[in-house]
Amino acid sequence: LFSSQPKHPFTVFVEGNIGSGKTTFLKHFEKFNDICLLTEPVERWRNLNGVNLFDLMYKNPERFAMPFQNYVTLTMLKLHIQETSKPIKLMERSMFSARYCFVEKMLSNGTLHEGMYHVLQEWYNFIHDHHHVQCDLIVYLRTSPEVAYERIKKRARDEESCVPFEYIKDLHELHENWLIHGQFFRPAQVLVLDANLDLENINSEYRRSELSVLKPIMIENTN
Numbered sequence: 001l002f003s004s005q006p007k008h009p010f011t012v013f014v015e016g017n018i019g020s021g022k023t024t025f026l027k028h029f030e031k032f033n034d035i036c037l038l039t040e041p042v043e044r045w046r047n048l049n050g051v052n053l054f055d056l057m058y059k060n061p062e063r064f065a066m067p068f069q070n071y072v073t074l075t076m077l078k079l080h081i082q083e084t085s086k087p088i089k090l091m092e093r094s095m096f097s098a099r100y101c102f103v104e105k106m107l108s109n110g111t112l113h114e115g116m117y118h119v120l121q122e123w124y125n126f127i128h129d130h131h132h133v134q135c136d137l138i139v140y141l142r143t144s145p146e147v148a149y150e151r152i153k154k155r156a157r158d159e160e161s162c163v164p165f166e167y168i169k170d171l172h173e174l175h176e177n178w179l180i181h182g183q184f185f186r187p188a189q190v191l192v193l194d195a196n197l198d199l200e201n202i203n204s205e206y207r208r209s210e211l212s213v214l215k216p217i218m219i220e221n222t223n
């Protein structure tokens, strides 16, 4: 179905709740030119031929959760199969968080009808059976729901203005079930970072993650 990629770069997914600091974390790695950085394609979700599916999903979830998650899956798959000559590929989220966190949440709160849910599951299974989605490490930016929610309020994205704390709390539980308790398939080992730390104190966590993210290009000390 998909042309087999010549080689697989060391691929890292950065996962975490809304407001867990993923964009800031990825910015920290901009200085390494051996890393292909792929941020979440929110701008595509905001403008599909002039339609803001992202906004519609929050404003009218019963009608737009399905087309939104459908489109998210397509845009994430494009990033998964995007080739790079660089040795490391760092992606913000993945098809897996779409499947095991957001789609699960929308099924449980009834904004995805079970028929819509099963269509998405069939796509995920088909893709999984026909294309090897490379993943070598998951970095989990672990926050408390309270800290994540405070940051969402501070960042104040228009489309997220009506997101209630309960939604963030439920998404937190889904991330914990997946990445800590292994309730769903984890494509690689999980490095958990304390993302509650604020900017002044999080550098030690970033440096700890560098050891794992940059491992493939670390100059092995020969002596």
Ligand SMILES: Cc1cc2cn([C@H]3C[C@H](O)[C@@H](CO)O3)c(=O)nc2[nH]1
Pocket (backbone or CB within 6 Å): 018, 040, 042, 072, 076, 093, 094, 095, 097, 098, 102, 160
């Ligand atoms: C893979 C994936 C990312 C993603 C983000 N989102 C939402 C959560 C945030 O409000 C915004 C940006 O992450 O998009 C979603 O509803 N479903 C998603 N699925």
